[in-house]
Amino acid sequence: MNPGKQLLRQDMMPHILCPGCGHGIVLNTLVRVLAKRFTSMDQVALVAGIGCSSRIVGYIDANTLHTTHGRALSFATGLKLSRPELTVIVITGDGDGLGIGGNHLIHAARRNLDLTCILFNNETYGMTGGQLAPTTVLRAFTTTTPYGNKEKSFDAAELVKAAGATFVGRGQAYRPDLLEELIDRAIAHRGFSFLDVMTDCTEYFGRKNALGGGSDLLFSQARGEEAIAQGLGEWPELRDPDGFPIRETVPMGVLHEVNRPTLEEMMGLAGYDAREE
Amino acid sequence: MKDPTQIRANVVIAGVGGQGVILAGNIISDVCIAYGLDVKKAEVHGMSQRGGSVSAQIRFGPEVHGALVEKGRLDWAVGFEWAEALRWMPLLTPKGTVFVSTQEMIPPIALKDRVSGTVDYPLEFLRHPRVRAIDAPLVAKEAGNVKTAGVVLLGALSTELPFSREAWAQAITHRVPAKAVDVNLRAFDLGRRWKERVTPHLAQMPQPLVRQVELHLEESWCKGCGICVNVCPERIWMLNEKDVVETVAPERCTGCGLCEKLCPDLAIDVITHLNSSAMVHEGRNVLWQPN
Ligand code: SF4
Ligand code: SF4
Ligand code: SF4
Numbered sequence: 001m002n003p004g005k006q007l008l009r010q011d012m013m014p015h016i017l018c019p020g021c022g023h024g025i026v027l028n029t030l031v032r033v034l035a036k037r038f039t040s041m042d043q044v045a046l047v048a049g050i051g052c053s054s055r056i057v058g059y060i061d062a063n064t065l066h067t068t069h070g071r072a073l074s075f076a077t078g079l080k081l082s083r084p085e086l087t088v089i090v091i092t093g094d095g096d097g098l099g100i101g102g103n104h105l106i107h108a109a110r111r112n113l114d115l116t117c118i119l120f121n122n123e124t125y126g127m128t129g130g131q132l133a134p135t136t137v138l139r140a141f142t143t144t145t146p147y148g149n150k151e152k153s154f155d156a157a158e159l160v161k162a163a164g165a166t167f168v169g170r171g172q173a174y175r176p177d178l179l180e181e182l183i184d185r186a187i188a189h190r191g192f193s194f195l196d197v198m199t200d201c202t203e204y205f206g207r208k209n210a211l212g213g214g215s216d217l218l219f220s221q222a223r224g225e226e227a228i229a230q231g232l233g234e235w236p237e238l239r240d241p242d243g244f245p246i247r248e249t250v251p252m253g254v255l256h257e258v259n260r261p262t263l264e265e266m267m268g269l270a271g272y273d274a275r276e277e
Numbered sequence: 278m279k280d281p282t283q284i285r286a287n288v289v290i291a292g293v294g295g296q297g298v299i300l301a302g303n304i305i306s307d308v309c310i311a312y313g314l315d316v317k318k319a320e321v322h323g324m325s326q327r328g329g330s331v332s333a334q335i336r337f338g339p340e341v342h343g344a345l346v347e348k349g350r351l352d353w354a355v356g357f358e359w360a361e362a363l364r365w366m367p368l369l370t371p372k373g374t375v376f377v378s379t380q381e382m383i384p385p386i387a388l389k390d391r392v393s394g395t396v397d398y399p400l401e402f403l404r405h406p407r408v409r410a411i412d413a414p415l416v417a418k419e420a421g422n423v424k425t426a427g428v429v430l431l432g433a434l435s436t437e438l439p440f441s442r443e444a445w446a447q448a449i450t451h452r453v454p455a456k457a458v459d460v461n462l463r464a465f466d467l468g469r470r471w472k473e474r475v476t477p478h479l480a481q482m483p484q485p486l487v488r489q490v491e492l493h494l495e496e497s498w499c500k501g502c503g504i505c506v507n508v509c510p511e512r513i514w515m516l517n518e519k520d521v522v523e524t525v526a527p528e529r530c531t532g533c534g535l536c537e538k539l540c541p542d543l544a545i546d547v548i549t550h551l552n553s554s555a556m557v558h559e560g561r562n563v564l565w566q567p568n
Contacts, residue, residue, distance in 0.1 A: 022541065
């Protein structure tokens with residue numbers, strides 16, 4: 001029984017995500033964490049930008065803001081500074097958070113505002129039709145790279161860590177238990193917490209790269225899984241039908257955790273201490 | 278008590294791989310040898326690395342000719358695990374005593390049918406008057422290391438044999454690694470006081486609980502992605518002609534929760550109930566709750 005199910009806006013379900021979309025699994029895990037952590041959703045605010053990932057806040061019965069493309073963190077910053085007692089969780093995608101809103105992301109990390117930012121990384125712009133995203137791995141096919149991607153992709157976790165985030169982790173939809181723990185720890189952490197969550201766009205990324213349907217794509221995340229149990233592991237290398245790697249190897253788990261005064265503390269904001277952890 | 282140099286008895290230690298069955302058998306043998314007894318021992322330890330059955334039969338007396346215990350001749354069975362002890366019950370003499378750990382470890386081989394298969398043995402014990410059930414891992418933890426649970430049971434057994442505590446202590450000291458001697462001796466002494474610790478009688482223990490799993494599907498939310506179909510270890514979901522899942526054999530569900538956690542559409546609910554023993558005979562999983 002997922003206790004988070006009662007947090008869904010029942011009249012909005014079923015959600016609009018495509019069959020087998022990994023974002024749904026992250027939603028599944030997120031509401032589970034929220035239901036276990038908080039007695040009431042009044043002190044929780046979910047802020048999202050634009051994209052398939054960002055749509056999920058609409059299904060959660062908490063304080064939710066569905067904002068403009070790439071600007072979820074800006075709205076969240078304003079919200080958090082005016083209501084420091086809130087637990088603010090930003091839901092963004094790789095296109096939204098790293099592409100359109102990349103600058104907001106690094107500055108939010110630098111400021112160490114006490115936010116949790118969950119980036120749903122499906123390596124493509126799903127909602128707008130499967131275009132190349134800054135996270136698309138080398139050689140992958142997208143709507144805008146019919147001959148394969150020639151650009152190096154971002155390592156979102158490394159980027160945000162370098163920018164100054166105090167908690168950085170990476171999880172995957174395939175491992176809901178690890179993801180649950182990561183989300184839980186990210187919310188508990190005081191300071192800017194960032195999670196790079198590998199999910200699957202079955203509709204575009206999966207189809208364009210002949211990676212199969214929902215469960216095939218999901219199971220492809222399982223390769224190279226052993227080390228993950230340690231909290232650190234390798235993202236499996238996936239090859240396209242011609243043998244080219246289309247998913248790079250990346251580490252998983254909690255990648256970085258330090259303590260440094262949050263922006264709220266630096267500014268001496270009244271009410272910040274009341275944040276529910 | 279009998280003269281320790283004249284006693285003649287048969288003991289079986291039964292457990293699963295990794296619990297120290299062989300070690301316990303060796304300790305008993307050492308003690309007997311110290312009293313000048315003749316000892317014959319037979320061990321079964323196939324698959325022990327993978328949690329399979331392990332047992333040691335020890336026969337001792339002024340003169341012993343064979344190592345195998347005959348039916349109806351077993352004086353003491355020491356079970357490091359419930360079910361393993363149960364296997365030896367038919368060999369007991371009418372006065373035979375069983376010291377058994379309340380620990381339950383289901384071997385991988387029994388997991389072929391993960392829902393049923395492991396039910397009735399606690400009830401067998403419930404009915405048996407000469408079973409002494411001890412929460413050995415708990416006592417072992419008190420001694421300082423849960424791995425000494427076997428030695429706790431040896432301690433219990435030692436109270437019914439005519440050998441001195443010193444002889445046992447010497448054998449233990451000789452057999453276990455130097456740095457584990459203290460904790461093992463502590464466990465042994467706690468085991469010797471088993472009467473204070475014995476689980477009163479199994480009938481007074483909390484009833485075994487039965488796990489029943491209910492599956493709920495929100496059909497209108499399912500998009501037929503097939504993730505649950507492929508992820509379920511028991512293969513109980515199937516897509517129907519409308520591309521919505523159906524359960525093929527819900528009674529096989531073990532309640533692992535994978536389908537619930539991996540359904541992107543939150544369409545599945547796995548609800549687990551723990552019911553008391555009235556349901557035991559229906560052949561569902563029993564989760565033993567010691568306290
Ligand atoms: S387009 Fe891709 S990311 Fe968007 S809902 Fe469909 S599968 Fe998910
Ligand atoms: S995982 Fe969920 S959406 Fe997919 S087929 Fe199963 S019940 Fe339907
Ligand atoms: S909980 Fe789900 S995945 Fe697990 S056995 Fe039951 S139906 Fe299968």
